[in-house]
Amino acid sequence: MLVKICGITSLEVANLAIDAGADFIGFVFAESKRKISMEYAEEISREIPKHVKKVGVFVNESLDVVRKISTVVGLDYVQLHGDESPTYCDQISVPVIKAIQMKHKHDVTKLDQYNVDYFLLDSPPGKYRGGNGDTFDWSLVKHVSKGSDQIFLAGGLHSGNVYQAIKEVQPIGVDVSSGVESNGKKDPEKMLAFIREAKKKGD
Structure with a gap:
């Protein structure tokens, strides 16, 4: 199971995430309480080992x-959390993770419009796009036509529910930000x- 820790704001936090076993770390370049500058992200990025993938949101x-x-x-990846079109995604030279907000059953049809590397299925937006700490109805994912090897699950995940979420959705990876924070x-x-x-073996 791949794990992405999003909202990295310092080298210290990046190293803690990597030491804990993160496969991806995420820098937020959009409006957010976790927003980071390009310059500081570049400083941190230089210290990240190659096997850990760097994602820009x-x-x-x-x-x-x-x-x-x-x-x-x-x-290594660009994660698009807005209303970016399929054409927009096609013009990005690095692999793309397209976030889709899951509110209704028909939201899954949006995945068929995009030719990207991964989809990140997330809760509907609150104050910011993502990182709001709310789950969505995981049963909606049953209607996804894409293979689960293209799906990252996000939205309100924490250590108390991530194992159940993985069992139910069977994604290739999970994404967390507020669920691993205190204050x-x-x-x-x-x-x-x-x-x-997230990484423990199932029954």
């Missing part, structure tokens, strides 16, 4: 900005507990 950003940040920071900061014990639960 964007919301309705211009292609030029996405391309520049991707190049400067050395992103708005990444919590080493919560990250470790989350990754342990």
